Amino acid sequence: LEYISNLPKRADLAHWILSNALEASPPPPSPELGKMTAERLAQESPGTNVSFLNAQSQALMEMFLCRIVDNFQNYIIDIVRLALKTDPRMLHSKDDNVPLADLLSASSLTEVLHGVIEAKVSKLSYKSFSALQAWANSRGIPIRAFDDLDSTVEEIIATRNIVVHNRGIVNEIYKALVPSSQLQIGGIRALTEAELRSMMEI
Numbered sequence: 001l002e003y004i005s006n007l008p009k010r011a012d013l014a015h016w017i018l019s020n021a022l023e024a025s026p027p028p029p030s031p032e033l034g035k036m037t038a039e040r041l042a043q044e045s046p047g048t049n050v051s052f053l054n055a056q057s058q059a060l061m062e063m064f065l066c067r068i069v070d071n072f073q074n075y076i077i078d079i080v081r082l083a084l085k086t087d088p089r090m091l092h093s094k095d096d097n098v099p100l101a102d103l104l105s106a107s108s109l110t111e112v113l114h115g116v117i118e119a120k121v122s123k124l125s126y127k128s129f130s131a132l133q134a135w136a137n138s139r140g141i142p143i144r145a146f147d148d149l150d151s152t153v154e155e156i157i158a159t160r161n162i163v164v165h166n167r168g169i170v171n172e173i174y175k176a177l178v179p180s181s182q183l184q185i186g187g188i189r190a191l192t193e194a195e196l197r198s199m200m201e202i
Contacts, residue, residue: 012047
C-alpha cells in the first residue's frame with residue numbers, strides 16, 4: 001500500500017523538479033526546489049500521477065480491504081475447524097442433524113465427522129463476526145477482540161461485505177450491523193488511505 005501510494009507522488013515530484021529546473025535556466029534554480037517534498041506537492045499541487053491515483057483510490061482501497069478481511073475471516077474459520085477436529089464433541093447440538101443418506105453412504109465415522117465439520121464451518125463463515133464469536137465462545141473456543149474492538153471489527157467486515165455484494169453502497173444489512181454509522185442507506189461507503197491503514201492495524 002505504501003509503495004503504491006508513494007510511487008505516483010515521487011514521479012510527480014521528479015517531473016516538478018525537472019520542469020522548474022528547465023524554467024529557471026539560465027537564472028539559478030529557485031531555493032524552493034530543495035524544500036519541496038513528494039507529500040507536500042501532492043497536497044498543494046497534485047500532478048497527473050497523483051490525480052490519477054486519487055481518481056482510482058476508492059477501488060484500490062476496496063481491493064486491499066477485501067483481501068485483509070478475507071484473510072482474517074479464513075484465519076478465524078481455520079481455528080474453529082482445527083478445534084472441532086481436535087474435539088468433535090463441541091459439535092453437539094439439538095439443532096444440527098446428519099442426514100441418514102450421509103450416514104449410510106459414509107465409509108467410516110471419520111468421514112462422517114469430516115463432512116459435519118466442513119458443513120458447520122461453511123455455515124459459520126456466512127455469519128456475522130458477533131454471531132460467529134458467540135458460537136465459538138459458547139463451545140470453548142475463545143475468540144476475543146483486543147481493547148473491546150468487537151464493534152470495530154464488525155464494522156470492517158460489514159464494509160467488506162457491501163463492497164463485495166453491493167458495490168460499496170450502504171444498505172439495511174450494513175445499518176443493522178453498524179447502528180452507530182452516520183451514513184445513509186444508498187450512500188457510498190468511501191475509504192481513505194488513513195482509514196484503511198487503521199483497519200489493517202486492527
